Amino acid sequence: MARNYKSVSKHKGFTLVELMIAVAIVGILVTIAVPSYSGAMQQSRRSVAMAELSSLVLFMERTYSENLSYQPGGTSPTLPFIASPKTGSDKFYDLTVASTATTYTLTATPKGAQTSDTCGTLTINHIGVHGAGSTKCW
DSSP: OOOOGGGSOOOOSOOHHHHHHHHHHHHHHHHHHHHHHHHHHHHHHHHHHHHHHHHHHHHHHHHHHHHSSSSGGGSOOOOSOOEESSOGGGOSEEEEEEEOSSOEEEEEEEOGGGGGOTTOSEEEETTOOEEOSSTTOO
């Protein structure tokens, strides 16, 4: 008796091996993409903090040109903004100023998700010297 092969239906679909290969490829892509994304986010937040520090340098120099002192009235000036780039518990840097009549140091201290940044605390002083954990930070 001859077999009729046309009557046997062929099942189409994925085998377990094919599915596991696809899952492995997706897993490899995720392990590459997530750290890269996190690094890009940290770098962009650091760039915002550096831009704000640069704006504060202009503020401090304007204060000096108006008062011939970085400490008008004997106290450190109130910074015009201290939220980088968000306010409240979601902000990524705390901006502070330490000044005397003739010098100042502006500091951006990482906070929250930014604390794992390798650059750490960013500083700039009255003569334009940048300070950070690494030369690539500025």
